[in-house]
Amino acid sequence: MLSIEDNELLTRTGPGTAMGDLFRRFWLPVALSKEVGPTEKGPTKVTVLGEKLIAFRNKDNTVGLVDARCPHRLANLYWGRNEGDGLRCVYHGWKFDKEGNCLDQPAESEETCFKQHVKLKAYPTHEVAGAIWAYMGPADKKPPFPEFEFTLVPSDHVYASKRLQLCNWLQNLEGELDTAHVQQLHQHEVVPGSMVALAPRYEIKDTGFGMLMIAKREGKDGTPHAGKINWRMTPYIMPSGTLIPQTPERPQHLTFAVPIDDVTMMGYTVSWRADRPITGEDMRRFTEDDILHLRVDPETFLPVANIHNDYLIDRKSQATETMTGIPGLRLQDVAVQEDQDGPIAPRHLEKLGSTDLAIVMMRRKLLTTVKGLQNGQEPPQPSDSESFKCRSVFAEVSSDLSWQDVFKSVQPAGSKVALEA
Numbered sequence: 001m002l003s004i005e006d007n008e009l010l011t012r013t014g015p016g017t018a019m020g021d022l023f024r025r026f027w028l029p030v031a032l033s034k035e036v037g038p039t040e041k042g043p044t045k046v047t048v049l050g051e052k053l054i055a056f057r058n059k060d061n062t063v064g065l066v067d068a069r070c071p072h073r074l075a076n077l078y079w080g081r082n083e084g085d086g087l088r089c090v091y092h093g094w095k096f097d098k099e100g101n102c103l104d105q106p107a108e109s110e111e112t113c114f115k116q117h118v119k120l121k122a123y124p125t126h127e128v129a130g131a132i133w134a135y136m137g138p139a140d141k142k143p144p145f146p147e148f149e150f151t152l153v154p155s156d157h158v159y160a161s162k163r164l165q166l167c168n169w170l171q172n173l174e175g176e177l178d179t180a181h182v183q184q185l186h187q188h189e190v191v192p193g194s195m196v197a198l199a200p201r202y203e204i205k206d207t208g209f210g211m212l213m214i215a216k217r218e219g220k221d222g223t224p225h226a227g228k229i230n231w232r233m234t235p236y237i238m239p240s241g242t243l244i245p246q247t248p249e250r251p252q253h254l255t256f257a258v259p260i261d262d263v264t265m266m267g268y269t270v271s272w273r274a275d276r277p278i279t280g281e282d283m284r285r286f287t288e289d290d291i292l293h294l295r296v297d298p299e300t301f302l303p304v305a306n307i308h309n310d311y312l313i314d315r316k317s318q319a320t321e322t323m324t325g326i327p328g329l330r331l332q333d334v335a336v337q338e339d340q341d342g343p344i345a346p347r348h349l350e351k352l353g354s355t356d357l358a359i360v361m362m363r364r365k366l367l368t369t370v371k372g373l374q375n376g377q378e379p380p381q382p383s384d385s386e387s388f389k390c391r392s393v394f395a396e397v398s399s400d401l402s403w404q405d406v407f408k409s410v411q412p413a414g415s416k417v418a419l420e421a
C-alpha cells in the first residue's frame with residue numbers, strides 16, 4: 001500500500017507538481033511523426049503533463065512545440081497559420097518561431113520594440129523512431145537525448161504507435177512491471193507447459209537508467225526444463241518506460257506512459273530490430289498475435305476495443321477457452337489498468353503480496369527521487385544517456401549462468417549499462 005499523500009505525490013504531474021517536475025527532467029515522446037505537418041496541414045494539438053501545446057512542422061522539417069495560448073490575448077494557436085518558419089496567430093497576426101521568439105506584430109509600431117519583450121513558451125524537440133520527443137524542463141538542466149538502441153538503427157527497423165489510455169500513468173507502468181500477472185491475465189498467450197506458467201522469484205537491481213526487474217523461474221526435476229532457469233528481465237527506464245521481456249530472435253519493445261493529465265495518458269510502443277527491417281510478418285504479429293500495437297481511432301487514438309464497448313469481451317470464449325475473453329495482451333492490460341477502483345487507484349486500500357515486490361521497489365525509487373528533487377537533488381538518470389542503450393531478456397538457459405552473464409549476453413554492442421552486483 002501507499003499512503004494517500006504518497007499516492008498524490010506520484011500520480012499528479014501537472015505544472016508545479018513534484019512528479020511533474022521529475023517527468024520534466026526527461027525526454028518524453030509527445031506525438032507520432034505522422035501527426036505533425038507538413039506545413040500546409042496545419043498545427044497539431046498536443047496535451048502533455050496537463051499542458052495544452054501545439055506542434056507544427058517547419059519547411060526545414062524541424063518541429064516546434066509551443067504553448068497553445070497566444071501570449072497576446074490568449075487565443076488558441078491551433079487556429080494559427082503555419083508559415084513554414086513560424087506560426088502566426090490568426091486573431092491579431094502575431095507570429096512566433098519554434099523557439100517562441102516573436103517575429104512579427106503587424107499592428108504594433110516597430111519603434112516600441114514590443115516584440116522583443118514577448119515570448120511564447122516553447123520546448124525543444126527531437127524527432128526519431130517515428131515520434132516527436134520533447135524536453136519540458138528547465139533549459140539549464142536539459143540532458144542529452146537518451147541513446148535507446150532504436151535511435152541508432154535505420155528508420156525501417158523501427159515501428160512506433162500510440163494509444164489513448166483512460167487512466168493515470170502509474171497504473172500502466174505498474175502493469176508493465178508486474179510479471180506475476182502474466183501467467184494469469186495472459187495465460188492463454190503463454191505457451192502451455194512453458195516455464196512462464198511457474199511462480200517466479202524476484203530480484204531488483206539499480207541501474208543507470210532506473211532499475212532492472214529480474215524474475216527467475218527454476219525448471220522442476222523430471223520435466224523438460226530440469227537444470228534450466230527461465231529469466232525474464234524487465235528494464236524499468238525512468239520515469240515511465242519499460243522494455244517488455246523478449247527472446248533474442250524477436251523484436252524489442254519499449255512501452256512508455258506519458259501523462260496527458262492525471263486521469264488520461266498516451267501509451268507509446270516503440271518496436272525495433274537491430275538486425276533487419278521490420279517486415280510485414282512482424283507487423284502482423286504486432287497487431288494480430290500479441291496485439292501490442294492496438295487498432296485505434298486515427299484522430300483520437302482511442303483503441304477500437306475500449307471501455308465503452310467492454311473491450312469487445314467474448315464471455316463465451318472466457319467461459320470455455322481463455323482467461324479474459326479479451327483479445328490480445330495489450331488490450332487485456334488496458335482493461336484491468338483503466339479501472340483499479342477508478343482512473344487513479346486509491347493505493348492505500350491495496351493488500352500487496354510477495355509477488356508485488358517489483359512494484360513496491362519502483363514506487364520506493366520514484367518516491368526517493370521525487371522527494372530528492374523537491375529538496376534540490378537532481379536525478380542522475382537523465383544525464384546517463386548511454387545507459388539507455390539496453391535490451392530486455394527472456395531466456396531459458398542452463399542454471400550455472402548468473403543473471404549478469406545472461407543479461408550481458410543479449411545486450412547490444414557498446415552497451416554501457418552499469419549493473420549493481
Ligand code: FES
Pocket residue numbers: 070071072073074075089090091092093094
Ligand atoms: S491573441 Fe494572438 S495575436 Fe492577438
Ligand SMILES: [Fe+2]
Pocket residue numbers: 175181182185186329333
Ligand atoms: Fe500484461
